[in-house]
Amino acid sequence: MLDxxxxxxxxxxxxxxxxxMGALVVLCGMGLAVLYSAANHEMDVIIRQSxxxxxxxxxxxxxxxxxxxxLFKWSPWLYLAGxxxxxxxxxxxxxxxxxQRWLDLGILRFQPSEFxxxxxxxxxAWYLSNKHAPLPLRHVFVAVLIVGVPTWLISIQPDLxxxxxxxxxxxxxxxxxxxxxxxxxxxxxxxxxALPVSWFYLHDYQQQRILTxxxxxxxxxxxxxxxxxxxxxxxxxxxxxxxxxxxxQSQLDFIPERSTDFIFAVLGxxxxxxxxxxxxxxxxxxxMRGLSIAYRAEDTYSRxxxxxxxxxxxxYFVVNIGMVxxxxxxxxxxxxxxxxGGTSAVTILAAFGILMSIHSHRKLFVP
Amino acid sequence: xxxxxxxxxxxxLVLGLRLFFMQVQSHDYYKTRSQENRIKLVxxxxxxxxxxxxxxxxxxxxxPSYQIRVTPVQVEDVEQAILHLSxxxxxxxxxxxxxxxxMKRKQPFESIPLKTNLNESEVARFSVxxxxxxxxxxxxxxxxxxxxxGVNVHALGYVGRxxxxxxxxxxxxxxxxxxxxxxxxxxxxxxxxxxxxxxxQHVEINAQGRKLRVLESIPPVPGEDIVLTxxxxxxxxxxxxxxxxxxxxVAIEPATGEILAFVSAPTYNPNLFVNGIxxxxxxxLRSDPxxxxxxxxxxxxxxxGSTIKPMVALAGLHYGVVxxxxxxxxxxxxxxxxxxxxxxxxxxxxxxxxxxxxxxxQSSDVYFYTLAxxxxxxxxxxFLEHFNFGHKTGLDTWGEAxxxxxxxxxxxxxxxxxxxxxxxxxxxxxxxxMSATPLQLAIATxxxxxxxxxxxxxxxxxxxxxxxxxxxxxxxxxRSVDVADRFYWELVINAMVDVVHKPNGTAYLVGKDAxxxxxxxxxxxxxxxxxxxxxxxxxxxxxxxxxxxxxxLFIAFAPVKDPKIAISVxxxxxxxGSGAAAPVAKAVMDYYLLGKVPGQPDAS
Numbered sequence: 029m030l031d032x033x034x035x036x037x038x039x040x041x042x043x044x045x046x047x048x049m050g051a052l053v054v055l056c057g058m059g060l061a062v063l064y065s066a067a068n069h070e071m072d073v074i075i076r077q078s079x080x081x082x083x084x085x086x087x088x089x090x091x092x093x094x095x096x097x098x099l100f101k102w103s104p105w106l107y108l109a110g111x112x113x114x115x116x117x118x119x120x121x122x123x124x125x126x127x128q129r130w131l132d133l134g135i136l137r138f139q140p141s142e143f144x145x146x147x148x149x150x151x152x153a154w155y156l157s158n159k160h161a162p163l164p165l166r167h168v169f170v171a172v173l174i175v176g177v178p179t180w181l182i183s184i185q186p187d188l189x190x191x192x193x194x195x196x197x198x199x200x201x202x203x204x205x206x207x208x209x210x211x212x213x214x215x216x217x218x219x220x221x222a223l224p225v226s227w228f229y230l231h232d233y234q235q236q237r238i239l240t241x242x243x244x245x246x247x248x249x250x251x252x253x254x255x256x257x258x259x260x261x262x263x264x265x266x267x268x269x270x271x272x273x274x275x276x277q278s279q280l281d282f283i284p285e286r287s288t289d290f291i292f293a294v295l296g297x298x299x300x301x302x303x304x305x306x307x308x309x310x311x312x313x314x315x316m317r318g319l320s321i322a323y324r325a326e327d328t329y330s331r332x333x334x335x336x337x338x339x340x341x342x343x344y345f346v347v348n349i350g351m352v353x354x355x356x357x358x359x360x361x362x363x364x365x366x367x368x369g370g371t372s373a374v375t376i377l378a379a380f381g382i383l384m385s386i387h388s389h390r391k392l393f394v395p
Numbered sequence: 396x397x398x399x400x401x402x403x404x405x406x407x408l409v410l411g412l413r414l415f416f417m418q419v420q421s422h423d424y425y426k427t428r429s430q431e432n433r434i435k436l437v438x439x440x441x442x443x444x445x446x447x448x449x450x451x452x453x454x455x456x457x458x459p460s461y462q463i464r465v466t467p468v469q470v471e472d473v474e475q476a477i478l479h480l481s482x483x484x485x486x487x488x489x490x491x492x493x494x495x496x497x498m499k500r501k502q503p504f505e506s507i508p509l510k511t512n513l514n515e516s517e518v519a520r521f522s523v524x525x526x527x528x529x530x531x532x533x534x535x536x537x538x539x540x541x542x543x544x545g546v547n548v549h550a551l552g553y554v555g556r557x558x559x560x561x562x563x564x565x566x567x568x569x570x571x572x573x574x575x576x577x578x579x580x581x582x583x584x585x586x587x588x589x590x591x592x593x594x595x596q597h598v599e600i601n602a603q604g605r606k607l608r609v610l611e612s613i614p615p616v617p618g619e620d621i622v623l624t625x626x627x628x629x630x631x632x633x634x635x636x637x638x639x640x641x642x643x644x645v646a647i648e649p650a651t652g653e654i655l656a657f658v659s660a661p662t663y664n665p666n667l668f669v670n671g672i673x674x675x676x677x678x679x680l681r682s683d684p685x686x687x688x689x690x691x692x693x694x695x696x697x698x699x700g701s702t703i704k705p706m707v708a709l710a711g712l713h714y715g716v717v718x719x720x721x722x723x724x725x726x727x728x729x730x731x732x733x734x735x736x737x738x739x740x741x742x743x744x745x746x747x748x749x750x751x752x753x754x755x756x757q758s759s760d761v762y763f764y765t766l767a768x769x770x771x772x773x774x775x776x777x778f779l780e781h782f783n784f785g786h787k788t789g790l791d792t793w794g795e796a797x798x799x800x801x802x803x804x805x806x807x808x809x810x811x812x813x814x815x816x817x818x819x820x821x822x823x824x825x826x827x828x829m830s831a832t833p834l835q836l837a838i839a840t841x842x843x844x845x846x847x848x849x850x851x852x853x854x855x856x857x858x859x860x861x862x863x864x865x866x867x868x869x870x871x872x873x874r875s876v877d878v879a880d881r882f883y884w885e886l887v888i889n890a891m892v893d894v895v896h897k898p899n900g901t902a903y904l905v906g907k908d909a910x911x912x913x914x915x916x917x918x919x920x921x922x923x924x925x926x927x928x929x930x931x932x933x934x935x936x937x938x939x940x941x942x943x944x945x946x947x948l949f950i951a952f953a954p955v956k957d958p959k960i961a962i963s964v965x966x967x968x969x970x971x972g973s974g975a976a977a978p979v980a981k982a983v984m985d986y987y988l989l990g991k992v993p994g995q996p997d998a999s
Contacts (some may be wrong), residue, residue: 107806263417263425281602301418
């Protein structure tokens with residue numbers, strides 16, 4: 029199987045999928061344009077974000093060269109290293125905004141929880157790839173543990189947004205690996221039971237955010253302010269938008285966190301419905317491309333991994349746009365490749381590196 | 396895999412629909428909200444109208460004032476900033492207390508005043524160091540200022556910060572940028588004229604509430620300037636003449652009803668009230684036994700004493716109860732027929748045989764006891780009503796008292812008791828139930844001066860709109876006081892001239908070297924009911940506490956042939972009208988008629 033002719037794709041430059049690559053570059057370009065407006069026209073921010081993208085694309089290119097079998101072998105070790113980093117963060121992490129998320133390595137600071145967005149699906153896929161569908165309940169249980177432990181570690185940092193995303197991608201793996209409806213039902217009802225219980229373990233500000241989602245106007249100058257202002261920004265953009273750099277909500281400071289979590293509001297205000305639909309189409313296109321790569325993957329591990337990574341990217345932007353437009357609670361999830369931020373950009377591009385690698389070792393013909 | 400793809404497409408559709416709903420369907424709603432966010436209507440308060448006296452001296456002006464304000468959201472560490480500010484600007488405990496209280500009430504993006512009325516050097520020191528204090532700014536606005544301090548306060552009143560009960564009654568739109576409102580006197584009565592019409596600025600603001608630029612502005616319409624009938628110099632002369640004593644001076648131009656002087660002493664400084672007086676000083680004023688806050692001229696109700704004798708005499712003539720030349724024996728006391736009680740004269744031995752002129756000149760009590768008894772209370776009351784006793788004069792100001800003009804009906808209404816003949820007797824010399832304000836006395840004097848023209852007094856002379864002078868719309872209403880024979884006026888007035896100019900007159904002291912003819916009448920009002928046993932009273936008189944001494948009253952007008960000024964003076968606990976009140980009236984008339992400034996050699 030190692031040198032099987034159908035798994036080798038010839039003539040592919042650096043194992044890159046040009047279609048996916050093109051879409052990603054377009055997305056990053058849009059991101060920089062919106063970011064320039066959101067960050068008070070500071071070139072500094074643009075240069076730093078470009079540097080993040082550059083690092084991200086180098087990582088992407090690097091991972092694209094590594095065959096998925098190699099990744100398969102590394103999976104448990106990467107996962108364990110990730111767990112170790114998470115524990116380290118809890119003990120000596122750098123505190124930012126009331127949560128311990130960062131590790132400081134002198135020259136760079138990073139969030140280990142971001143890496144888990146890749147390591148967890150790798151590990152879960154590794155564990156489940158040699159099990160045959162439909163999965164028996166005990167395998168599902170082990171997989172849930174694999175996902176649950178890091179989710180828990182991240183949620184007590186506390187970083188609810190990332191924890192939920194890690195949980196999501198883990199569930200996608202289990203789902204894609206072929207679970208039974210019965211075990212889905214069992215875990216589904218477990219989660220339903222856990223929801224009201226977990227309410228009491230949520231921090232005050234997290235409870236506030238959920239309450240505020242239900243009725244943002246109940247505290248218009250406190251917690252609800254974020255959502256109200258971002259909805260006003262998006263809605264006032266209209267069909268064509270107020271024009272680049274001309275959004276009054278954006279330029280007059282009414283949108284909080286507008287270069288990070290709420291950057292979608294800036295885009296909505298300045299580029300209007302046309303802009304937001306264009307962004308949705310680009311995102312949709314990328315997800316579809318990722319799913320098609322998963323569909324053609326040569327083995328279960330690759331298929332499950334590619335599928336879950338694509339879906340996690342999907343969840344990323346749906347949750348962010350949902351929260352900024354007032355459909356979901358504010359959980360602190362950045363808009364992929366548009367929001368300012370290094371670790372998130374690098375992690376996402378790294379995931380696409382893995383997808384590229386899987387793509388270049390795909391089956392040429394699907395039976 | 397197809398299921399997953401379908402889910403992705405569905406989710407995208409949901410998001411797309413949500414965005415369609417917000418950006419296309421509800422666009423107008425959100426557009427309005429974003430406009431409301433961005434554009435703020437900032438009211439521009441109008442400049443308050445100035446107040447002049449009749450000679451166009453400024454009585455109330457608007458003085459530029461500097462205020463230092465802090466916007467908490469723009470300051471990194473408010474406490475630290477205030478600490479550094481206190482090195483440049485003097486900050487007291489009460490500034491800080493008020494600031495912290497405001498900070499709790501307001502949103503963090505609202506700017507909060509830290510100190511008002513910075514002096515020039517504080518402004519300069521801050522300006523140099525401005526860069527060190529982001530979020531701290533100095534704003535300029537105007538403060539009401541009364542350049543003559545307390546001289547006119549009881550007529551002019553003052554403005555102060557709008558309080559919560561006033562907010563309820565105000566036109567909120569027009570007062571949206573205004574901090575001050577008239578609290579008393581002219582400032583309150585003519586609030587509408589003085590205030591003006593608010594203007595607006597549409598300004599673009601950012602989320603912190605900082606003004607970025609003005610998009611449109613509607614300028615305010617300044618309040619109108621007003622000219623009062625008061626003569627500020629005359630006010631000063633009157634106050635000076637009263638000196639340290641408590642009392643009141645009201646002077647009127649008889650022909651027009653214009654109030655020339657309106658003084659209640661002691662006064663207080665209205666400038667203390669403009670920005671809120673501190674409670675310690677307020678308590679001091681409130682508990683001062685001299686009651687500087689009390690407006691004696693308007694609301695002080697005193698027994699008029701002998702000052703009403705000319706009017707009682709006129710009543711006697713009018714009803715034919717007495718003829719001017721009728722003489723009676725005025726002994727030491729009067730007794731009602733069949734009663735034992737003695738009503739003593741102020742003069743122990745009495746005045747002997749007196750006719751009406753002599754009775755007024757020497758202020759014989761017994762003559763007026765007799766006349767009052769013959770008139771009866773109801774006729775006396777009816778006649779005195781023509782002189783405005785017992786009614787408000789309708790002066791254009793707030794807080795006027797109406798005094799008491801007793802009658803049988805009045806006593807029955809107030810106490811449910813019958814009227815006793817003895818009460819008629821003492822009403823004849825202005826004692827007993829009867830009381831009047833200094834303003835009422837001045838009006839009554841002016842009726843005498845005009846020989847029967849009762850005019851409505853006024854304090855507003857004109858309204859000035861952009862420099863042009865307009866007369867006030869209301870022209871003073873006049874009512875005639877008719878007596879049976881017009882000659883009676885001259886009879887009584889001649890007797891009042893004798894009061895001042897005849898050596899046996901009670902006010903001869905002031906009349907003997909006057910350069911013009913004055914008609915006047917002295918009066919003494921008992922502060923408390925002394926034991927009617929006159930002997931003890933006399934004995935005690937020299938020793939009684941100053942506060943229990945009689946009030947001295949004097950009414951006068953001059954020149955007699957063509958009266959230019961009618962005046963009433965009350966000196967509390969002055970002892971007598973002739974000694975205490977008459978010289979004050981003389982000083983005021985001297986200045987008004989001759990331009991003579993007291994304490995200086997004759998100006999003429």
